[in-house]
Amino acid sequence: MDKPLPLATPTSQPFWEGLRAGEVRLQRCAECDRWIFYPRSNCTGCLSNDLVWSTVSGLGQIHAFTISRIPTAAFFADEVPQKLAVIELDEGVRLTTTLVDIEEDAIEIGMRVEPVFEATEGGEGVLLRYRPTA
Numbered sequence: 451m452d453k454p455l456p457l458a459t460p461t462s463q464p465f466w467e468g469l470r471a472g473e474v475r476l477q478r479c480a481e482c483d484r485w486i487f488y489p490r491s492n493c494t495g496c497l498s499n500d501l502v503w504s505t506v507s508g509l510g511q512i513h514a515f516t517i518s519r520i521p522t523a524a525f526f527a528d529e530v531p532q533k534l535a536v537i538e539l540d541e542g543v544r545l546t547t548t549l550v551d552i553e554e555d556a557i558e559i560g561m562r563v564e565p566v567f568e569a570t571e572g573g574e575g576v577l578l579r580y581r582p583t584a
């Protein structure tokens with residue numbers, strides 16, 4: 451079963467292009483310096499539309515996680531148990547991802563993590579996963 455893939459929009463295109471280049475790119479507001487994720491057209495703080503893309507380290511920590519023993523969708527049946535997590539990047543924004551390269555018993559809130567750029571099965575895209583820092 452083919453897994454659903456994210457569809458880039460004109461607003462999110464730089465984020466997906468960054469992943470294909472092995473980089474995490476976030477928007478930052480030129481008016482108030484706030485970091486923004488997910489990609490959007492206006493600042494979440496001051497509503498300015500003067501948002502600038504920047505490459506960041508992608509480093510952060512586990513803010514929350516859960517182990518799903520029932521697939522969240524039929525497409526993901528081969529990934530059970532799914533190690534789902536919310537990562538807080540060092541810039542302060544949070545994103546939802548899947549943890550890799552870690553046993554479920556070792557996952558801890560606050561654990562430092564780094565990005566993993568995972569090519570999709572068909573090779574046409576790259577997804578952002580996370581693993582503990584080396």
Ligand SMILES: [Zn+2]
Pocket residue numbers: 479480481482483484493494495496497498
């Ligand atoms: Zn702003």
